[in-house]
Amino acid sequence: MTIILKRGLGAVLVLTSTLGAAQAEAEFTMRIAAGASSNGNVCNNYLDAWGDRVREASGGRIEYELTCDGALVGMGNGVDRVAQGVADVAWDAPGTYGARFAGLNVIGVPGLYTDPEAASGALWNAYASGALGGEITDVRVLWFQAVPNNSFFMLEPREDFSNLGGLQIGMGSQIRAAVVEAMGGVPVALRVPEYYQSMQRGAVQGLMTTPGAVFDFSIDELVHQVYEAPFGGGLTFTVMSNDFYNSLPADLQAVIDGLSGHDQSRWASAYLRDDEAEKLAALEGVEIRHATEA
Structure with a gap:
């Protein structure tokens, strides 16, 4: 047992020495x-x-x-x-x-x-x-x-995306707001960390955003439909x-x-x-x- 302990201690000392040398190089x-x-x-x-x-x-x-x-x-x-x-x-x-x-x-x-x-x-x-x-x-x-390009990530499925019919859509830029309005939706200015709660509580019925924001904050678990088109990047x-x-x-x-x-x-x-x-x-x-x- 003494031999094993010494070997273990030696390995720890070698490892510590190696890490110290690597840190010193930075x-x-x-x-x-x-x-x-x-x-x-x-x-x-x-x-x-x-x-x-x-x-x-x-x-x-x-x-x-x-x-x-x-x-x-x-x-x-x-x-x-x-x-x-x-x-x-x-x-x-x-x-x-x-x-x-x-x-x-x-x-x-x-x-x-x-x-x-x-x-x-x-x-x-x-x-x-x-x-x-x-x-x-x-x-x-x-x-x-x-x-x-931005996509529409919707809380509930919708038949016609050419007309959002007054649905509230969360987004984060003036250009996106203009697109939402042109499609008959109501743009709601949100920061990305606010997306999940807003969707979960029904404050917005969809998001106009990119997949990165959706997956980064687990919003994908709330989404039932995605609509893709060249809506702008x-x-x-x-x-x-x-x-x-x-x-x-x-x-x-x-x-x-x-x-x-x-x-x-x-x-x-x-x-x-x-x-x-x-x-x-x-x-x-x-x-x-x-x-x-x-």
């Missing part, structure tokens, strides 16, 4: 934050996957800590929290800021795109060229993520603190630059598109209706 630790659920696809295989790629590309010199569930930042304040130094990197939705990032809201125009991957790359190029109203300077934009972006970026030496700034921009934007949208399509296909007891060309 010169910088990025605090990555999101208002999204820790169980959703933003915080699993997306932000963490990017953090892993940064760690690998930097040879372990940049480590990261990921905090979700709105503990450090929420949707609609991530940019400001990063600018204030609360987090070094944050995922957020520019559409929640009203006119502040108005140029980016072009992504919500109905019929603009069908493939978010191509749209995300095009949006990055337009932003980089200054065509969308100039550079965002209070934070460093790392990449855009054009999301799949949406956008998230990931931003970094200027102070954090400027604190990095040139070779580590190059690592961040290499994992940002056009290609990273396309990767982000492709991941979301494929993940959400898989989850939608797996829904049970939910009718998914697709609009015809007419």
Whole structure:
């Protein structure tokens, strides 16, 4: 028993020594934050996957800590929290800021795109060229993520979606409100974390949103019908603190630059598109209706 104890102690000492050496190699630790659920696809295989790629590309010199569930930042304040130094990197939705990032809201125009991957790359190029109203300077934009087109997620099945007949529909942007009104519905402005309770209590009879918001907050358990058409897309972006970026030496700034921009934007949208399509296909007891060309 004494021999086993000594061997166990030796293994613990070796393990502790190894972990200590690995920690000593990290010169910088990025605090990555999101208002999204820790169980959703933003915080699993997306932000963490990017953090892993940064760690690998930097040879372990940049480590990261990921905090979700709105503990450090929420949707609609991530940019400001990063600018204030609360987090070094944050995922957020520019559409929640009203006119502040108005140029980016072009992504919500109905019929603009069908493939978010191509749209995300095009949006990055337009932003980089200054065509969308100039550079965002209070934070460093790392990449855009054009999301799949909005769909209608309904509490109860409906025969005719060409006329919503006065139903109250939760949504989160002026463009979406215009679409809801044009279809005969009543738009109700909600933040994503308010979607579930509003649906559950019947305050709204449906949501005009993207699958990510539905699955991230378990709203899919309330949905009985989905109606898909090119109703207009949406956008998230990931931003970094200027102070954090400027604190990095040139070779580590190059690592961040290499994992940002056009290609990273396309990767982000492709991941979301494929993940959400898989989850939608797996829904049970939910009718998914697709609009015809007419």
